[in-house]
Amino acid sequence: MIMLVPENNHNTAVIDIGSNSVRLVIYRIEGRSIWPLFNEKILAGLGRDLRQTECLHPQGKKDTLIALRRFKAILESYTLSKVHVVATAALRDAADGPEFAHEIERVTGFKVRTLTGREEAHYAGQGVRCGQLEAEGFVGDLGGSSLELINLDPQSTFKGLTLPLGPFALGAPKPMDVEKTYGLIRTQLDPLRSQFRAKTFHAVGGAWRNLALIWMMKVNYPLQIIQQFELSARDALTIARLVAIQSPTSLEKFPGVSKRRMENISYAALVLQGLIECFEIETICFSANGLREGLLFDDLPDTYKNLDPLIEGCANFGARHGISENLGPALAAWATEFYDSVDVDRPSEKLIKAAAKLADIGARLHPDHRADLVCDQVLRAPIPGQNHAERVFLACALYTRYSGDAYTKEPVLVSRILGDERHLQATQLGLTLRLGCDLSAKSAKLLKMAHIRQDDKTLIVSAKAGWDDLLLGEQTRKRARALANALKLSLRTESY
Template sequence: MDGNTESGRDDWEIFRRPLFDDPETRALKRVGVVDIGSNSVRLVVFDGAARSPAYFFNEKIMCALGAGLSETGRLNPTGKDRARAALRRFKRLAESMELPTLAVVATAAMREAEDGPDFCDEIARDIGLEINVIEGTEEARLSAQGVLLGWPGSYGLVCDIGGSSMELAAIKGGQVGTCVTSALGPLKLADLNDAKAREKFIRKTMKSLAKTMGTQRDRLFLVGGSWRAFARIDMHRRDYPLHVLHEYRMDADAVAATTEYIRNADLEDLRQACGLSTSRMALVPLATEVLTQLVKTFEPHDIAVSSYGIREGLLYEQMPQRLRDRDPLIEACRFAEAKDARLPGFGRRLFKFVTPLFEGADITRLRLVKAACLLHDVSWRAHPDYRAEMCFDNATRANLGGLKHSERVFLGLALLHRYRNKRSDTRFEPLFALLDDASLQRAEVLGKAMRLGAMLWTSDTVSDGAKLRWNAKTSEVTLHLLPEVADLFGEVAEARFKSLADALGGTGHVEIGALPEG
């Protein structure tokens, strides 16, 4: 259905063998990171497929250590009390989880406050945690590496906004380039009460940043809680159907429209509607002023929100290069299949079975086909009446890197069709608007092909005995079966084959005998 290209390629040739059982990769199991920021203190514990890890544990305490720092030069006393309590809790949690390592990093507030070194010494002495206070450019580099965890090989400008600082880093071809830090964090800007003085300071600082970073007209990646809050408000303004912040896209017009929307809104009503904390909402108008000038200065061709930042960058730092080069989506799906599927390894053979229907597809499309085949059976424990819905929910809302929102919906729809013939009359219909008609059809074809293929093998020891062929010129799909497999093609399989042919807009034929070459 996609033209003509080579088919029947070896799966390992395209995606290479999985690495989650490799000793170097397994050493990254249960990695813990504590991030002491100017606004929050957070513990994240990563687990699962190292290239696309799940958040085994994730807890944040809003401490506002950097509040009032510009005026006093010292950490916020109340914030220090909250941070102490949070760090004691995190230390105990790490011990109970038996984490092999717990990396603790602190950023702008700790490095700028005159009492920052004393507070670090106190935490080391009383709690037993060694805090690594990193420089602004190092913070920028690690945040950029966090973006690369989700977007391998990406390019553009990474902007990480914290409470007391804002960092920029250039990325190109999967590598981090120039990094720079600034004082454009909203907690610092809050100390500039005069709006005109604040605007002048932001514009002057941004001009200086542009001189250092040079021309940046590519994608702008937004990292940090204030940017995510802005994106959530943009979703609310647009009535956007998929409430997943990672890989959410905006453009300059959307930034301008949402800025105006915030300016005219009742902030408390907006906070409640978007599910934001009071402390976070207080910073959003200030962060919006920075974002407006950032977009005007660098004129990115599009804007992407990243949920990955410094914490994920610290994990990326520990990865061998051959793991960094892997596709995070495929590695995560392989891990899910190995952990939850009834027949681990079957997804590879299912991929081989369905790919003749997607001849001409580039690697961008084939990776979605591969991901669907790996995930096709991981929700088998769900009640049959809800299995299709659970598959869709898992694909569209799971913590998966390297997926645009439209690709999430494509993957979810393919898996829905793996268990359900029709997609109408579901609560997911508003999300289908993120796909064009051709993509809707491809997802349906993929799902129905997987549904058929799952009936033609009974165990992972049975040799492949079926092959699909699609002739776009004659609109004919042929199912070739070895004689010893023909008994598996019963009434239900026949009905599923007809449904697949109908989705292709063609006719179906079954041939029993030797399988065709190629």
């Protein structure tokens, strides 16, 4: 029996029965943050022959039931607030879809909710907003049998649609006639030009994520993280056209993509090419979130939905490492007050707040390795709401916070993603946080007793009268001198 217990911070699960894959993901919900705890899928191919037979694939049905029985046993070992069991285009369109949904309930006890195309589009859009609240443009979620499209413009009256443009609907796993298939794709997309013209397209779905990974590997891109990875339309067209014309044998040479995915990826590439060329897209932003995260985001209280996913993610990530909830906001306010006095380019308020909330995550790590371990955690943690440049910025800032040095261990991250100017900003912020943490012994109360500011060519570190001997000791002066040097300022300490 699956135990369901409602609570503020809780575990929940989604079973997603798609045309190609059947997947279970168990999540931890902490306020606005949604963390995957367990993720398992099988490529059952339920929609494999749907276009020819109008029925679900027989072996796919058997494989799905086996997987769902396993998923039930797994879920019975967790305490959960809710279990979503949803099905998409294959069960929606197949003549035997309702019958199979009843069989699933009889065999496993799972009551399947078969989503409409509009619901599927809505949840895909919500999944993108869950990870990137300020996202603009439109979303495309490519599954095995269908493509869902939805605008992210809150003023749009158009609520999304579904099109038969998934690989199985276009003929997969048979070899593709590129010219004929592209004509079918454009026939579906061309009438929608006025509804979906936008500079940014958010790509959702496993086949498109694999396209992004292939591009990363071909150009030796230094950060293989899908969430908010961006490609120009030119680069996306290059990889899409390359993959679309490859034979299955040639595709198998690409590392990191399963053989079953390769059956569909040429079709997915051609659909992406059609979207770019039809809607005159300029940037493709790949999302690791989709329908499953959208279901959970939709369930959150409205007060949570408009919170910044990066700030909330950093706060919850920090709390998991034992950081005081008061330290981050105090450090952010302290650093912001300093930046208001300094004649340098400053980081965004969001990045200052995010870095401050992560400023003590290395407290329980070995002191000889803190800087490297913290940097790697921040660089690769599943914290949403940040593009790749922001991710590298925070990793560099936190490395400096613990080491006192600029991050130079992977210079390609800086040269290809961040840039020298922002690298300098990250170093200066890291030194500011290092000074604040050591000056106050990571106490928000003590931090209020000291301030830093620039006065002409001097960095002034001041402490409240009576506290100067306690706060302006040898370690504080050492940390302050490092920050002053990075800003090319002299240093003075005083009481007030």
